[in-house]
Amino acid sequence: MAELGIADLLRDGDRSVKDLAAVTGTTVEPLYRVLRALASIGVFDEHDPRRFSLTPIGEFLRTDADVWEYRRAHPRDGEVFDAAMRTLAAADVQARISVYDFGRHRVIADIGGGTGANLASILAVVPQARGILFDQPHVVAGAGSVLAATDVADRVEVAAGSFFESVPAGADLYLNAGPLAARPSPAASVGSPRRCRVSQRRSERRSATDCSCSC
Numbered sequence: 001m002a003e004l005g006i007a008d009l010l011r012d013g014d015r016s017v018k019d020l021a022a023v024t025g026t027t028v029e030p031l032y033r034v035l036r037a038l039a040s041i042g043v044f045d046e047h048d049p050r051r052f053s054l055t056p057i058g059e060f061l062r063t064d065a066d067v068w069e070y071r072r073a074h075p076r077d078g079e080v081f082d083a084a085m086r087t088l089a090a091a092d093v094q095a096r097i098s099v100y101d102f103g104r105h106r107v108i109a110d111i112g113g114g115t116g117a118n119l120a121s122i123l124a125v126v127p128q129a130r131g132i133l134f135d136q137p138h139v140v141a142g143a144g145s146v147l148a149a150t151d152v153a154d155r156v157e158v159a160a161g162s163f164f165e166s167v168p169a170g171a172d173l174y175l176n177a178g179p180l181a182a183r184p185s186p187a188a189s190v191g192s193p194r195r196c197r198v199s200q201r202r203s204e205r206r207s208a209t210d211c212s213c214s215c
């Protein structure tokens, strides 16, 4: 579905499966079966005769969907996401620590660092380092208890904002676990990495193990 761009084709309203098949160069019947299967789990709505539209969930298959904006507007779902991120950070932090010497850095910034689980896990094993946690305001609002639980709160400066605007200066290592690279918009693929590069010039280096933005 993503490769065919069906969600983008439904952006302005419902369309017939015949129309969708013609535009995507696919065959009507198999496409109809896939669309109907996805409608049965709430990705599309099916209307007679054989027309489909996007549901609120299906909207997030659009290439211009902003999943972070969805999170902001749905705090309960955001909490679930943040909890999942904490679990992931706990699961792979040992691997990161074993392959990268975080001990060579004085100030480690985690850009899009969520509620701080990843940064806290790193600081816990690098006691001389300080941290900067940067994420959107509604996300870092939940960082206090995470940082306190790992006993690193007094070494972390929490900063709120959007990395499309700027990122905090002053770190000698910038981590980014994917949100810059994952953004589909031109602003993300051009603007953010440029700003990230500016931050890098001020810094000594960034982690090859963690920073997946293309800067």
Ligand SMILES: C[S@@+](CC[C@H](N)C(=O)[O-])C[C@H]1O[C@@H](n2cnc3c(N)ncnc32)[C@H](O)[C@@H]1O
Pocket: 068, 082, 085, 086, 089, 111, 112, 113, 114, 115, 116, 117, 118, 119, 134, 135, 136, 139, 161, 162, 163, 164, 177, 178, 179
């Ligand atoms: C994959 S999660 C990283 C989770 C984090 N490593 C942790 O341990 O919880 C990506 C993060 O990027 C943040 N993010 C997305 N867009 C952002 C923006 N424009 N500015 C700052 N942070 C953003 C999200 O809020 C989310 O917390």
